[in-house]
Amino acid sequence: DGGITQSPKYLFRKEGQNVTLSCEQNLNHDAMYWYRQDPGQGLRLIYYSQIVNDFQKGDIAEGYSVSREKKESFPLTVTSAQKNPTAFYLCASSRQGAKFPDTQYFGPGTRLTVL
Amino acid sequence: AQSVSQHNHHVILSEAASLELGCNYSYGGTVNLFWYVQYPGQHLQLLLKYFSGDPLVKGIKGFEAEFIKSKFSFNLRKPSVQWSDTAEYFCAVNPPYSGAGSYQLTFGKGTKLSVIP
Numbered sequence: 378d379g380g381i382t383q384s385p386k387y388l389f390r391k392e393g394q395n396v397t398l399s400c401e402q403n404l405n406h407d408a409m410y411w412y413r414q415d416p417g418q419g420l421r422l423i424y425y426s427q428i429v430n431d432f433q434k435g436d437i438a439e440g441y442s443v444s445r446e447k448k449e450s451f452p453l454t455v456t457s458a459q460k461n462p463t464a465f466y467l468c469a470s471s472r473q474g475a476k477f478p479d480t481q482y483f484g485p486g487t488r489l490t491v492l
Numbered sequence: 493a494q495s496v497s498q499h500n501h502h503v504i505l506s507e508a509a510s511l512e513l514g515c516n517y518s519y520g521g522t523v524n525l526f527w528y529v530q531y532p533g534q535h536l537q538l539l540l541k542y543f544s545g546d547p548l549v550k551g552i553k554g555f556e557a558e559f560i561k562s563k564f565s566f567n568l569r570k571p572s573v574q575w576s577d578t579a580e581y582f583c584a585v586n587p588p589y590s591g592a593g594s595y596q597l598t599f600g601k602g603t604k605l606s607v608i609p
Contacts, residue, residue, distance in 0.1 A: 412599075417602070419498075419599040419601040419602050420536075420584075422598075435596070467536065478543060478586045478589075483535050
């Protein structure tokens with residue numbers, strides 16, 4: 378089955394620790410995205426990547442980092458600098474995202490709780 | 493700041509009632525419009541999208557939306573809701589391409605729909 382997988386589903390972290398969320402897609406999509414979802418806030422863009430070895434900051438990139446070493450993988454690291462990391466994190470991908478609009482497809486999400 | 497607005501935070505309807513969820517955006521120029529749905533415990537799924545052509549767009553599960561450019565609106569409708577439509581609905585907009593990066597998607601804050609059997 379083609380799709381986007383995110384792991385783990387639930388993640389608990391102590392304050393001061395960095396944690397990495399996994400996102401993998403087998404749709405052969407060029408572009409990948411990370412969003413944060415908070416109750417009543419909708420989805421806000423953290424980072425996006427149009428192509429391997431390239432990524433751009435979104436609206437709320439502070440305290441987060443990403444890498445895009447492989448087309449199918451776009452891990453997100455939540456660093457200790459992120460002041461309010463408890464949230465639901467969604468990964469998405471689209472066939473092309475540079476100069477042409479396209480539909481984004483979403484993974485199941487990871488719920489991160491900072492203890 | 494330019495944005496996407498969903499006016500209703502929570503809508504409660506009885507089964508068979510008609511549904512209309514509002515979505516307005518503040519971008520000028522050419523935009524692309526989407527409605528996504530998040531059923532409890534499930535992935536965010538695409539309901540329908542508008543890129544060009546007929547402004548009345550039909551999606552999955554009997555949903556439709558109408559793009560009214562003069563009103564900067566893209567309201568979602570369904571003539572008769574079912575209990576299984578209970579979910580959170582998000583309107584999203586690709587603002588006009590700025591040239592600085594990819595077509596980013598800006599989301600509204602979502603509307604929770606509760607359908608009472």
